[in-house]
Amino acid sequence: MGSFNIFREAQAQPGYQPNMEQALGSLHQARISLEVSSPDKGGHRVRALELVNQAIEQVRLGMYFAQ
Numbered sequence: 001m002g003s004f005n006i007f008r009e010a011q012a013q014p015g016y017q018p019n020m021e022q023a024l025g026s027l028h029q030a031r032i033s034l035e036v037s038s039p040d041k042g043g044h045r046v047r048a049l050e051l052v053n054q055a056i057e058q059v060r061l062g063m064y065f066a067q
Helices: 002-012 018-036 044-065
Strands: none
Touching: 018 044
16 A cells, blocks of 8 residues: 555656656657667668657657646
């Protein structure tokens, strides 16, 4: 029961943003996958990396804004 109370308290904190944190983690994993992928993709892998990096920045800015 104690761990449930800790979880509820974490949810109630204004800075706690589980969906944004999960999205950020997924984007970081996507970036790693793209980085280790073979480079010959006609420029699309590089562009995807750029877009993932932009998305990471936007999620971070959104999290900062919501604080």
